[in-house]
Amino acid sequence: MKKTEIAVVGGGPAGMSAALAAAAQGAKVSLFDSAREHLGGQLIKQTHRFFGSEKENAGTRGIEIRAMLEKEILENENIDVHMDSTVLSIYYGNEIGVEEKNTYDIWKYDKLVVATGASEKMLPFTNNDMPGVYGAGAVQTLMNVYGVTPGKRVLMIGSGNIGLIVSYQLMQAGVKVAAIVEALPNIGGYRVHASKVRRMQVPILTSHTVLKAYGDETVEGAVICEIDDKFQPVPGTEQNIECDIICLSVGLSPLTELMWPVGCKMKYVPALGGNVPLRDEKMETTTEGIYVAGDASGVEEATAAMIEGKIAGLSAAAALGYDNNYEALYNEYVNDIRILRSGPTGAKIRQGLAQLREV
Template identity: 45%
Template structure:
């Protein structure tokens, strides 16, 4: 089989917050940019975030994720970015070619630079009953309620008190489900206190220091057993949905396929492509941004995306190096602010270790 190979300037893989911001920055200085995304809508995870965002006003804080997605997408369209949706990248080959499964056909492109902004995937847990219908990632439940408008069940138990677990618990409640509790092995809430506050004031109890024992049911989930770590007492929750919000791992298999050097950083979610503060990977001209470069917040993904876009534009000759460095420095300053809080300490340290390698 031989396919014609289309020449492109900059290819951005993933139309989430990082990809859209990367495309915008590069297009703004005159690059010809193409974005591909496997979903039929741009925005990535922002498209299912119906809550208002944290961050600074610069990152659209106070706005809802869906609104931010629409704005970023609109900005890209205004600059003439070529956005190809429902298109999955199947491979990133060492000769520089990229194979895309587009709506009508398979195609090959050969871009001058590639930004990998593919996001992250949810981690799972193995325990008795984890294969029962009704056991799902919290992100999956969020996609069901906020994109497809389908309630996955009527009684939900959430595992994980990080921001994802707390936010999705609240949104399940908004969608009409009953949330019977949030369970976490940790002794304190892992997410922001204000998110926990929203959930608790709705009467949802948070069981800290508790671990999941098993999920049971015949044809689907019926009950979940949870153990108090300290005294071994076991609680039985009747539930038809068990949501797992136990972290994410960077989705960077495309970078690995392209032989980018991979580094393990637990705080960033697992293996990530090595990259500098300029978001260049060990393989030129491949760049990485957003959760694919280490799982953090959406506002961080946006800023990293902007940096990747600028670096790619520089290497494609659309920006001189002085100007590029200046723009990156301004963004780096905002990134430092975003990562200044105690919640980001581990991630910041991991990123700094990475940059220094």
């Protein structure tokens, strides 16, 4: 059996920050990520300049933040990195099962940080399994990681920041965006992103949804329609949109599967993306020694994921007795996340966290 002091599952911004914070305290950390080549999680495809907090590199491109954190990790003697390594299960008795390349090992840990991120949500409509229906994350990976455009004319579903940013990136890559369809009466993302796509003549149709995809073998078009205030289709408002790609950007769900079997108590909180683990102010779940950070704890942003990762990694190391200026750092990170979530853009998260704390 292999052993580590702190195991971190997931090498996105949350997991990388957790590993660095714990290692800076002096703890020995093992970081596991399913990706084959590069740490970074979602950041590997985010070529745009980040919004968020200046201290956490807002204004810098996601791919540059990724490279900076990866370099720090690879140079850190306290961290051993395991790529192409999927944590398949957590067991009682502080053990995890890891499939690393073609081998399977049980690792014993003293503390564990789960930073597995989130998965894309699906939408029910006729023919939603037809080739040509993509998630926005997949489209971004195809274009920004592999340099492949998914098609020629896209219908985007969802006007949150992800839908708006991916629409803009599609147009930068020479793909036409026929329209952006949004079920809510208002655009979900920041005005700065919406203005950019509107300036490029893309209509954003609020209070609309997609009814069906059609085509012989792959998508050749979609039928959309208006919806009323109960989200029901308004008869007679159907219209055809010619497109070869329907791109879904309708939210993310926290990836919490690993934590259920070891008794981490969960609560369904829509404002945080779905089921999320209860945790204390140190990001420790209800199962002692298991911490959570990033989108796995509630879908938010990379900035928040990085700060939560620092709180989780630092606290896990402190629980093992490490103290390298612990208290000052802990207070600093808690203050950073409080500031990040203050103001109107943090309202949804604040509401979700308040609901999570209700008994």
